[in-house]
Amino acid sequence: MFTVAVIAVLITLALALTRAILGPTVFDRVLAGNSVGTLAILLLAVIGFLTGRPEFLDIGLTYGLLNLIGTLAVLKFFRHGDLAYDVEEERRP
Amino acid sequence: MPLAVDIISWVLIVLGSFFTVVGGIGLVRMPDVYTRMHAASVTDTLGGGMLILGMMLQAGFSLVTLKLLFILGLFFFFAPVVTHALAQAALHENVEPELAEDRRGRADAPGGSGRQP
Numbered sequence: 027m028f029t030v031a032v033i034a035v036l037i038t039l040a041l042a043l044t045r046a047i048l049g050p051t052v053f054d055r056v057l058a059g060n061s062v063g064t065l066a067i068l069l070l071a072v073i074g075f076l077t078g079r080p081e082f083l084d085i086g087l088t089y090g091l092l093n094l095i096g097t098l099a100v101l102k103f104f105r106h107g108d109l110a111y112d113v114e115e116e117r118r119p
Numbered sequence: 120m121p122l123a124v125d126i127i128s129w130v131l132i133v134l135g136s137f138f139t140v141v142g143g144i145g146l147v148r149m150p151d152v153y154t155r156m157h158a159a160s161v162t163d164t165l166g167g168g169m170l171i172l173g174m175m176l177q178a179g180f181s182l183v184t185l186k187l188l189f190i191l192g193l194f195f196f197f198a199p200v201v202t203h204a205l206a207q208a209a210l211h212e213n214v215e216p217e218l219a220e221d222r223r224g225r226a227d228a229p230g231g232s233g234r235q236p
Contacts, residue, residue, distance in 0.1 A: 057152070084186065097204075
């Protein structure tokens with residue numbers, strides 16, 4: 027039964043990669059990257075259950091936290107062109 | 120009783136696999152960024168949620184269940200945050216949503232405040 031889930035997650039990974047390659051704007055690619063992160067967490071959990079060793083869940087949790095920070099960092103970089111952007115600097119004359 | 124739990128968890132895992140693939144297909148087939156976000160949220164909530172609920176039923180009552188619960192909470196709190204930030208960044212870069220009718224210039228146009236031409 028976990029084999030079905032692994033196959034489904036792998037198919038969806040391929041579709042998300044297709045969107046990341048095709049995507050016309052940068053936001054399509056960021057969205058596809060975020061989906062790949064989510065699917066990687068699911069794949070880690072399901073493969074852990076498939077092999078009978080569900081110890082990969084800690085890696086999945088860490089990957090989820092890194093996924094959020096990474097996506098927000100990429101969005102901030104493409105909006106301001108700088109990761110250390112400060113709103114106060116813009117208000118100063 | 121264990122058989123019933125097995126059947127419920129199998130149904131949840133199969134449904135979760137189905138919704139995961141549906142979200143992936145929507146990610147490829149949808150016409151613009153905003154509708155693709157909608158498709159990706161299907162993978163995040165329905166697909167991932169049902170897969171993880173099924174795995175929680177398979178794991179029984181142990182530390183693994185708690186970790187899976189943390190991952191589920193992570194999905195439910197972080198996926199809307201990322202979607203919100205992405206939609207706001209796309210609107211800020213003037214990525215136009217595809218609409219059935221041209222609503223620009225109307226009084227009830229969405230996002231019309233401060234961005235009038």
